[in-house]
Amino acid sequence: MNDVFWQKITVSAKSSLPFILTLITIFLSALPLRMPDFIHVSPALGLIPIYHWAIYRSNLLPFYSIFLLGLLQDLLIGTPLGFYTLIFLTMYGMSLAQRRFFAGKAFHVYWFGFSVAALAIIILGWVLASIWAETFLNFDANLVQYAVLVGVFPMIASLLLRLQQKFLQ
Amino acid sequence: MEFRRSSILRVALPLKSLVSRFLYLSLFIAAFGIMLLGKIESQRIEKITAELADIFVPLMSVISQPIDTIHSTIQSGRDLMSIREQNYMLLQENLRLKQWQQVARKLEIENLALQKLLNIVKEKKGKFISARVVTGAGGPLASSFLLNAGIVDGVHKGNIVLGDAGVVGRISQVAKGSSRVTLLTDFNSRIPVLIEKDRIRAIMVGSNSAKTQLVHFDQSSKFSIGERIVTSGHGGVFPPGLLVGMIDSVDVNKVRVKLSNNLSRLEYVSILSLEGPNFKSLATEQKVLNRLVNNE
Known part of the structure; x- marks a missing residue:
């Protein structure tokens, strides 16, 4: 009885791991790092775990959880409600469509896949925000943000891979 | 038995993928709808956003604390390293500021006198x-x-x-x-x-x-x-x-x-x-306007 109970708890804890890790990444990405000239280029780190889990464990991070995570991102950083929800859902959908190709490939292929997807996402975000603002927004900062995002990808993704190998095998 | 199972799967699998596609599309549309609503009903959505964000502020407040501690530690370390130069600079600045103080005092008195002379309306203090x-x-x-x-x-x-x-x-x-x-x-x-x-x-x-x-x-x-x-x-x-x-x-x-x-x-x-609101609200302004129009 006791064993079954604990087993159930462990299974549910393990299956909620992708969601919790994505949640933590989003909270961390909204932290004020107090680094000079950082606020206009700080990346939406949530895109990395979303890409990762869409490829490796999409069953543990369903659509509606992506929706909620997007709303959370909007609330924290102050984008119009629904903006990052759309961005995250697009990222998830795109990665899900390509998951057969990228799953289990060498790390640099996996990284390249992210950099292509993220570029599309950054451009989409800029277009969406420009439509919202009814003016052409500055694009340069988006490029810097993109470079930062792709730059920190290996760090976060390798951590996620390691955690996945340890807990979700 | 096996035959029946596979026939169920044959129907269920495409159905499942259809449902999940439908769910994805409807969530996509919902997100778009929320954004559109924010554009149309901006006041109401803003209020909801503020209330929802309010829930996460205590948490963010706690988890951002360590970063501030790290920064202040680094800063105090830096200050300690450059304490001599800083002291010298501050002494110099102090001298300059003392001269400024003299000038400012003189100007303040002059300004007060002129304001009194002109009977100027005082700015609101906050x-x-x-x-x-x-x-x-x-x-x-x-x-x-x-x-x-x-x-x-x-x-x-x-x-x-x-x-x-x-x-x-x-x-x-x-x-x-x-x-x-x-x-x-x-x-x-x-x-x-x-x-x-x-x-x-x-x-x-x-x-x-x-x-x-x-x-x-x-x-x-x-x-x-x-x-x-x-x-x-x-x-x-x-x-x-x-x-x-x-x-x-x-x-x-x-x-x-x-x-x-x-x-x-x-x-x-x-x-x-x-202290007081800076503006009359739009509603009161509208009322005043209506009254003016009606009187005419």
Whole structure:
């Protein structure tokens, strides 16, 4: 009885791991790092775990959880409600469509896949925000943000891979 | 048995993928709908957003604490290293400031006397509320911070937020225990400013990047790099004379401004809460207008 109970708890804890890790990444990405000239280029780190889990464990991070995570991102950083929800859902959908190709490939292929997807996402975000603002927004900062995002990808993704190998095998 | 199972799967699998596709599409449409609603019913959505964000402020407040501790430790280490030079610089500055104090006292007395002579109307005085910046990062598409002070602390929508070196932005959303300050760099931000020395009027607009831009100024006016820019007080929203930034570069018709505050480094800000409301609400204005029209 006791064993079954604990087993159930462990299974549910393990299956909620992708969601919790994505949640933590989003909270961390909204932290004020107090680094000079950082606020206009700080990346939406949530895109990395979303890409990762869409490829490796999409069953543990369903659509509606992506929706909620997007709303959370909007609330924290102050984008119009629904903006990052759309961005995250697009990222998830795109990665899900390509998951057969990228799953289990060498790390640099996996990284390249992210950099292509993220570029599309950054451009989409800029277009969406420009439509919202009814003016052409500055694009340069988006490029810097993109470079930062792709730059920190290996760090976060390798951590996620390691955690996945340890807990979700 | 096996045959039956596979026939169920044959129906169930495509159905499942259809349902999941439908779910994806409907969530996509829902997100789009929320965005559209925010554009149409902006006031109501803003209120909901503020209330929801309020839930996460205590958490963000706690988890952002270690970063501030690390920063202050590094800073105190640096201070300790350069303590001799700093001391020397401060002594020099102190001397200069003492001279300034003399001048300022003289000017203050003169100013008071002149104000009395002209029977000038006194400016409204406000109180300062200090608040901590609990979320900072927004990327290029969002220029706002969440602060851990809200309605209960006396913060109102539209209040002005000051950093350690001048204006930071205005309160755009306020909930019970938190508020959101829209920064001067936000593309929605437009404030009337003056070039302090030449008294040239202009409007400063944000562009979601580190520097802001001046527009609507007299085309014949000349700007030089490094001139101080202050709020002009036109329109009655910002009190006059608050430091905003300095002219950073002048191209043909493009004057860029470097803000006096380093927005990325702000830990604490002061919210200037004015005594009475600055404006009559739109509704009262509308009533007055209606009355005027009806009387005619």
